[in-house]
Amino acid sequence: MRLDGTLDAFSLPDILHLLTYTKKTGALHLRRESPAGHGVVFVTDGAVTGGSAEVSRQGLARRLVAVGDVGEEALAAAVRRVAAEPGLGVTRALLDAAAVDPDVVEALAVEHATDAVFELMRWADGEYSFFVDEANPEDVGASRPLDDIVAEGRGRLGAWAPLAEVIPSSQTVLTVALNLTGEPVLTRDEWALLALVDGRRTVRDLVSLTGRGDYPVVCALAGMVGRGLLEVTGDDDGVRALERRQGMLAALEIAPTVAEIPVPGLHRHFAALGSAGANRPAGPVGPTVPARAEPLRIWRTLAFAENPQPPARPRPWLAASSAPAPAADPDADNAAGRDAQPATAPPRRSLIERDPALNRSLLLRLIAGVQGM
């Protein structure tokens, strides 16, 4: 059996209710041209078992990854398996490999399907097609009564308008507020969002990075805006206003040349960088900790002075230093933190590497700024 039509004639809630009443099992596909989209809702005996607002994306797997419950090796293995087995989803593959907590996955699957239905309910137009018995590649055993999801979707639609007044579009950019009126308290989800807000990412970027749906992300962002933690960027946001006002004061100030600021101890580090270090005043080599009249607590292992041999090293996560470095822990490397790798070791690219834009001038400004505090 195939059921199809257009959303302008038969709304998504109407279609879903029909599927509920008839206890259908299969996949309801929705497509639209502008903006292009292809979503799907999987139902089993009238209950929703999964869904995605955009089938081209690994929505549930992205959400799972964003929650932080997936190891990199397990994910890579699941991706390889899915690539070799069409019809299998990444989350399902992770579950098969016992690489993720089934309870967590089930809860996320329900959350993901709920978000997907809500986002599809916002489509003003498009076409739908229901395919009986089409299997859900991400069937993880989760289900939620369709009526519940539709009811929640309607509730979200009602709440959407005021949220959209705060977060006007998916292209909205937010910044962290400079000044707060009190100690903020945030949920973990809010914090995960706050950590991603950098004054450049759009709401769409945040939705993508967190793997969550539009509604929970916009709801959380609007809540933080309402509590004064975040600001929608614009000419009057806190950072720009502060910079503009301080710029007025700067016109009266003589900005010192960074290179002329004495930086004790810096010459050691910059000796090889040029002659500017020669202008530094003589001083202690390297950073020093201010002397204290009364030492604070003494390192409790002072007893080691009687037994200078270090105790056996607890290294459940680190390979023995005597082992060949690449084989022992090829990922454990650090520019300043590890001995150099053997010359034969291939260069490894870390997830986070130093920006080539980092230069001496920037560092001088940072050092001078911290010293001047």
Next chain:
Amino acid sequence: MPPSTARLTGRRQSGSTAVKIVVTGPLAAGKTTLIRTISEITVLSTEHNLTDETRSVKAQTTVGMDFGRITIDRELVLFLFGTSGQDRFDFMGEILGEGMLGYVLLVDGTQEETVSAAVPVLAAFRRMASVPFVVAVNRAGHLDPAAEAWLRETLDLAPEVPVIPCDATERSSVKAVLLALLYAVAGTLEPAEAPA
């Protein structure tokens, strides 16, 4: 997060530059205190255990992050991010670590077990980031050579990694930690990177 490299310096839309230092370490090492001591502003986040059925799965543990800010000059801002100290710091660590200049690994000088607890934290950051770091020993007036040797051995530190005793409640001490990190970063610059 895709396995791509992240850039250190963030050019804000207004034209100012923001750089980030991450303060990490095991639970109760003093990360929050350190950031509060030096920051112009401090945001302390403490998670409530949520009762909502959907969220309860993801919010069984308290997760927090500290955020501090130091305005260097009109066009340069230094952000301090403190990790939660929870077991599941990996995910947040990656978020926090994106674009960091370097990081401070903080341990408690009066609690030896925090050093062992710092091992997986450091291992995760080493996997995640190829940037300099320093080890700060909180609540330690000074470090005797044997204690420092034990700490270096436990954390598998190279000789060039600074190990600094500090008092997270004392501003000048925290400044010294940050400066040590900045010097460590400076030490990684090649002569060719220096501007003319």
